[in-house]
Amino acid sequence: MSGLVLVLNCGSSSIKYQLVDPVAGTAVASGLVERIGEPDARVVYSWGDKRFEHSGPIVDHADGLRLANELFTEHGPDLGAAGIKAVGHRVVHGGKLFHKPTLINDATLSEIERLADLAPLHNPANAMGIKVARKDFPDIPHVAVFDTGFFHSLPDAAATYAINRDIAEMYSIRRYGFHGTSHEYVTGEVAKILHTDPSRVNTIVLHLGNGASASAVRGGVAVETSMGLTPLEGLVMGTRCGDIDPGILMHLHRSAGMSIEQIDGLLNQNSGLKGVCGVNDFRELCAQMDAGSEAAKLAYDVYIHRLRKYLGAYVFVLGRVDAIAFTGGVGENAANVREDALSGLQGHGIAVDPDRNRSGVRGARVISTDDSQTTVLVVPTNEELAIARAAWQFV
Numbered sequence: 001m002s003g004l005v006l007v008l009n010c011g012s013s014s015i016k017y018q019l020v021d022p023v024a025g026t027a028v029a030s031g032l033v034e035r036i037g038e039p040d041a042r043v044v045y046s047w048g049d050k051r052f053e054h055s056g057p058i059v060d061h062a063d064g065l066r067l068a069n070e071l072f073t074e075h076g077p078d079l080g081a082a083g084i085k086a087v088g089h090r091v092v093h094g095g096k097l098f099h100k101p102t103l104i105n106d107a108t109l110s111e112i113e114r115l116a117d118l119a120p121l122h123n124p125a126n127a128m129g130i131k132v133a134r135k136d137f138p139d140i141p142h143v144a145v146f147d148t149g150f151f152h153s154l155p156d157a158a159a160t161y162a163i164n165r166d167i168a169e170m171y172s173i174r175r176y177g178f179h180g181t182s183h184e185y186v187t188g189e190v191a192k193i194l195h196t197d198p199s200r201v202n203t204i205v206l207h208l209g210n211g212a213s214a215s216a217v218r219g220g221v222a223v224e225t226s227m228g229l230t231p232l233e234g235l236v237m238g239t240r241c242g243d244i245d246p247g248i249l250m251h252l253h254r255s256a257g258m259s260i261e262q263i264d265g266l267l268n269q270n271s272g273l274k275g276v277c278g279v280n281d282f283r284e285l286c287a288q289m290d291a292g293s294e295a296a297k298l299a300y301d302v303y304i305h306r307l308r309k310y311l312g313a314y315v316f317v318l319g320r321v322d323a324i325a326f327t328g329g330v331g332e333n334a335a336n337v338r339e340d341a342l343s344g345l346q347g348h349g350i351a352v353d354p355d356r357n358r359s360g361v362r363g364a365r366v367i368s369t370d371d372s373q374t375t376v377l378v379v380p381t382n383e384e385l386a387i388a389r390a391a392w393q394f395v
Contacts, residue, residue: 003021003022003023003083003084003085003392003395004019004020004021004022004028004082004083004084004085005019005020005022005084005085005086005087005088005387005388005391005392006018006019006020006079006084006086006087006088006133006137007019007020007087007088007089007090007384007387007388007391008065008087008088008089008090008129008130008133009089009090009383009384009387010061010089010090010125010126010128010129010130011122011125012121012122012124012125013034013035013036013037013038013125014032014033014034014035014036015032015033015036015061015064015065015068015129016030016031016032016033016384017030017031017032017033017068018030018031018384018388019072019077019079019082019084020384020385020388022385022388022389022391022392023392025385027384027385028047028077028082029045029046029047029048029072029077030045030046030384031043031044031045031046031068031071032044033058033064033065033067033068035058036058036059036060036061036063036064037058037059037060038057038058039056039057040055041055041056041057041058041064042054042055042056042058043058043064043067043068043071045068045071045072045075047075047076047077050075052071052074052075054067054071060128061125061128061129061132062128062132065129065132065133065136069136079137084137084140085140085141085392085395086140086141086142086143086391086392086394086395087133087137087140087141087142087143087391088101088142088143088145088387088388088390088391089104089126089129089130089133089142089143089144089145089387090126090145090147090181090383090387091112091123091126091130091144091145091146091147092119092122092123092126092146092147092148092178092231093115093118093119093122093123093146093147093148093176093178094115094144094146094147094148094149094176095111095115095118095148095172095176096172096174097111098111098112098144098146098148098149099146099148099149099152100149101143101144101145101146101149101390101391101393101394102143102144102146103141103142103143103394104130104134104142104143104144108144109127109130109131112126112127112130112144113127118172118176118229118230119230119231121268122231130142130144141391141394141395143390143391143394145181145386145387145390145391146180147178147179147180147181148176148177148178148180149180149181149184150177150180150181150183150184150215150222151175151176151177151178151180151183151215151222151225153221153222153223154175154177154222154223154224154225155223158175158223158224158225159174159175159176160174160175161173161174161175161228161229173229174229175225175227175228175229176227176228176229177213177215177222177225177226177227177228178211178213178225178227178231179207179211179213179227180222181383181386181387182205182207182327182328182381182383182386183205183207183213183215183217183222183225184222184386185381185382185383185385185386186203186205186207186325186327186379186381187201187203187205187217187220187325188220189325189364189379190203190205190323190325190377190379191220193364193366193377193379194322194323194375198219198220199219199220200219201217201219201220201322201323202216202217202218202219202318202319202320202321202322202323203216203217203321203322203323203324203325204216204217204311204314204315204318204321204323204324204325205217205325205327206307206311206324206325206326206327206328206331206341207327207328207331207381208235208307208326208327208328208329208330208331208334208337209238209328209329209330209331210237210238210239210280210329211231211237211238211240212226212234212235212236212237212238212242212328212330213225213226213227213231213234213235214226214234214235214307214310214311214314215314216314216317216318218318223317223318224313224314224317226242226310232267232268234310235303235306235307235310236272236273236302236303236306236307237272237273237280238272238273238274238280238281238282239268239269239270239271239272239273239274239275239280240267240268240271240272241267241271241272241275242272242306243306244267249263252266273285273299273303276295276298276299276302277293277295277296277298277299278295279296282329282330282334282337285299285300286300286334286336303337304337304340304341307337307341308341311324311341311342315348321350321374322374322375323374323375323376323377324342324350324374324375324376324377325376325377325378325379326338326376326377326378326379327378327379327380327381328381331378332378332380332381335357335358338352338357338367338376338378339352339354339357339358342376349372349373349374350368350372350373350374350376351368351369351371351372352367352368352369352372352376353367353368353369353370356368362380363380364377364378364379364380365377365378
């Protein structure tokens, strides 16, 4: 190996981490710290074909990273001797300032913390992980890779909200987009699968997980995306509502007496699939639907309806669609979602092969018919590899 990159993805109550060989494109080791701050927290660590776990209270991110480091030390590979050349950090919001991978110094970290106003659920956790990792690895370059970066290219017409220009400028209000690392990675993989240059491919990418977003990519450059100032806008998600009439917020405040904090919690944590049927795990939703739950069936139908609306809009935005790519936990695993999202579109040159779609084959694959004008694919995302490669550029 010519060198490794440690990738850290710190969420509000979790830390995903991988030790990546960016040249070979492989993960040497990986782990997950989850339920930070709770008594039943745990760390899961995999190295080769070995798997290790630690359960018990994890106080904070510093404690979680300490436990992760201990698993490396105890079971290998030793991080001090592994040849780590950089640490790559996922940062959700880069605002207007950051759109390329950025070497982290005190000023960069301060700006990431300031941007917490735009991503209060994400940037504080990202910043905390950076602080801890810089203490643990003080002599290694740390690089921030921003979720919003890929969508910095959005045309003004797509990025601009039709509100007072002075207010928008003063408070940095525009469409930023999120999941950009995933959308960029999948776009590149689609071009490889089609054996063509990315500049010649128009792609709609559907990143469907607990959070969900869509993008329209023309010739490798993003021209539209569903998420906006925050990750709340767009598709129906696990606990987030997606698109909503802004008048509903004023109505809830005036008629229900709800505070801004209560409305924020409703739209971000208690809406989406969970709000309609009580669950946000898609597997559980499908199980309830199979058991005859009308609420689960309604949640699923709303989810598919919104997805089809965005697909139709992006076909018109792009004019010509060469590929539609599904990724994320739901996009990669829910054959019914892929089938229902694209059903009845043969007249528009989009046809899914039922056998290919429901095949148990894993990995990147084409699921459209041979005569479909638009190639439909399932492409597993690999944000950690994308972050590792971006950090590797600095060394």
